[in-house]
Amino acid sequence: MNLATILSKKFEFKSAKSDKFADFAKSIMINIDSNGIETKPKTPLRDRWFQMGLNRGYFIIDKQKINSLFVFQIFTKLCCMLNNIRPLVLDFFPLLDEYKIICNKLNLYNSKKTLSIQKDFVLTAMVYYLFQNYPNNLLNFIKQNKLTYREFIHGFNDIPFWYKEIVGSLIPPQNKIGRLISENEVVSAIRYLRSIDKIVNQKNVADVIGCHYTVHRQFVRIYKQII
Known part of the structure; x- marks a missing residue:
């Protein structure tokens, strides 16, 4: 069983109560049989991006080949960022309302393991969404949530050069003209x-x-x- 198959099984949501949630979960994953053969050949390329990156060992981002391990490092960073933004604005992401409901429920019921798993899944799907239609989705996310260069870079001991370059091309390292500061x-x-x-x-x-x-x-x- 390859890594792609393991991750596909990890994020399979048989217990999802929402049909919308379940349909979206299926749409971003590809079924892989025991021989590693894709069983949904008509799946759009954008939905295969995550799976193909796992299989090949690299992802294509901004026409660059990025090692999968470095992409996972950034995925973790962006998941933490998304989790900390209140209120989160992410237009056209189909599970935003469900995500807010899950967060509200977790504030009341911290011991709900199923909710935590669902939240992790949606956060992963959000990061996946940010890298689609690059750089438009990521740039809209930055503008809508008024994010700064520092928020994307802070906390790294050894920041991948490709990530720093991408962030720097979308957000000036120093906001000299200035957003409103309270x-x-x-x-x-x-x-x-x-x-x-x-x-x-x-x-x-x-x-x-x-x-x-x-x-x-x-x-x-x-x-x-x-x-």
Whole structure:
């Protein structure tokens, strides 16, 4: 049994209560028989992307061949990011409402293992969705949720170069023109720096927020008012 077959079985949802959920689960997986032969030859190429990447050992992203292990590393990072965004905006993703229902139920019933498994499945499907129709889906996700370069990069000890290059091409490393920054955001950044015993200065606070520490006028004004 190859890795693709194992993952297909792992994400097979026989207990899904929603027909929409079950249909979507089937649509993004390919049935592989015992000889490793695909049994759904008419499945669209976009639905075979994840499965083909597993079988070949690499994925095609932005016309680049990316080793599967590095893609899984990024999948884990993006799953964590999606899980932490509140409220999450992801237009045209067919399971967004179901995902919100699962999250609400988990807040009330943390011991529900089936719900946790379903949530993990939907998060994986979300990441899969982000890499389809590249770069449009990923770029829309960034704009709709007002994400910064730092949010995609922070936390990596050894960041894959291809991922850093892709993120850098979609989001400027420093937002010099600037999104709107609230006073609460600056206060939170200051508290964070103090909690890790790091020097609180204009540059360090700006690095946490993800803006330029001298060019972003709104940030400079708010920082000087607080300090």
